[in-house]
Amino acid sequence: MLAIETHELVKQYKNGVRALDNLNLEVNKGEIFSLLGPNGAGKSSLINILTTFYKPTSGNVTMLGKDICKEPAWVRTQIACVAQHISIDEHLSLMENMTFQSRLYKVEPKVAKIRINSLIDIFELSRYLKYPTASYSGGVKRRLDIAMNMVSIPKILFLDEPTVGMDVMSRKAMWEMLLKIRDEYGTTIFLTTHYLEEADRLSDTICIMKNGKEVAQGTLESLRGYIRQNMLCIVFPNTREAKKYKGILENMEFTKFAGVRGNSVVLGVEDSRNSFTIVNKWLLEHHVAFDAIEIVEPSLEDVFLALTSSEENRGGRGL
Ligand SMILES: Nc1ncnc2c1ncn2[C@@H]1O[C@H](COP(=O)(O)OP(=O)(O)OP(=O)(O)O)[C@@H](O)[C@H]1O
Ligand SMILES: [Mg+2]
Known part of the structure; x- marks a missing residue:
């Protein structure tokens, strides 16, 4: 009941x-x-x-x-x-x-x-x-x-x-x-x-x-299922670098939302595999120093940001 x-x-x-x-x-x-x-x-x-x-x-x-x-x-x-x-x-x-x-x-x-x-x-x-x-x-x-x-x-x-x-x-x-x-x-x-x-x-x-x-x-x-498999985490040498590149990464075409977590930038993306390849290539081509890039499971904070930061109404509770 x-x-x-x-x-x-x-x-x-x-x-x-x-x-x-x-x-x-x-x-x-x-x-x-x-x-x-x-x-x-x-x-x-x-x-x-x-x-x-x-x-x-x-x-x-x-x-x-x-x-x-x-x-x-x-x-x-x-x-x-x-x-x-x-x-x-x-x-x-x-x-x-x-x-x-x-x-x-x-x-x-x-x-x-x-x-x-x-x-x-x-x-x-x-x-x-x-x-x-x-x-x-x-x-x-x-x-x-x-x-x-x-x-x-x-x-x-x-x-x-x-x-x-x-x-x-x-x-x-x-x-x-x-x-x-x-x-x-x-x-x-x-x-x-x-x-x-x-x-x-x-x-x-x-x-x-x-x-x-x-x-x-x-x-x-x-x-978590709401954004499963759709997140990228890029680890930078320090928070300052992470903040600097967040601005660029969040303006990439496929990025739905972006956040800084410690030394890392976390990106909500449409297709994590495809975005992984593009971001990796971009970082290497631009000689950006980074420690790691990986596809990660979203935390509640990521889900919260994804659902509340966008202006459009994503609506529905069919989770
Ligand atoms: N007594 C009231 N008269 C008119 N508007 C109100 C009244 N109480 C709340 N509001 C408005 O209703 C909306 C929702 O407010 P509410 O206090 O329920 O939000 P909240 O989620 O509790 O926010 P917070 O996290 O800041 O506590 C706000 O726009 C607020 O300004
Ligand atoms: Mg309140």
Whole structure:
């Protein structure tokens, strides 16, 4: 069964901006679903509709089998949403924050105690119990925020950019915690992120959106299929050289998109074998110093660039 299904969802604001434009999405129960998209793609507008904060202009959303516009109150009992700003009360201790949340959701005290302890465990918060919450780092505050929102054991947990501003270690730790939540509670997790690595490591399904529409949706593997065999990687002696030649290589007739990754230029091309021969020949003829040229498997970043950098609408989700 699907956790969320949107059908031809439209959100048009009063100022005329069409933030969602006939969006179709399917989120499976028990999965981690990541929504990726450039600024202004419509991610927050979508989260606001799914969490019943905004009403759609047209189209519909079925959540856990029910129409969210017809039964918003019921939907609210099934979900939890952790917004980007931290919502813990810094005047209360960690335990008081958790207990307060459990009372808000009318969780029976005995049950609440067990849940709270298990969540403190999953989110590795026990060592912070004795310190005031105001002294926590941003990462620990966010962990507590998510733990608090899990006290009601929501069926679906919405997270708007859960690891923004965290250092690499804290971000990786957060990924482990979210995977535990999915596996131990069977919670469906719907998150938005700007970090491609996050979507790559964490998600069962990834949706890339642009201009209010889904441009691709599927597993990382299926998304890679979109540009499989169609990428060239040219390794230069240093980043400066790579940047210099990117400009020339991206203007070649067969190049669909280009990016610099470390010392390399990565090219999305129509036909990788043919382009390989042409680029190789060009580099040799122009006496360009390069270390290697190869056909590579695209990363999520490459897929993202390919799907969101082009002005034309590539449309469809038949991946
Ligand atoms: N309340 C509003 N009234 C009018 N226009 C809005 C409103 N909220 C968002 N928009 C517009 O709708 C479009 C989509 O915005 P939204 O915030 O949903 O994008 P986003 O994908 O979350 O972007 P970001 O990555 O920057 O958070 C943008 O053009 C934005 O300016
Ligand atoms: Mg947003």
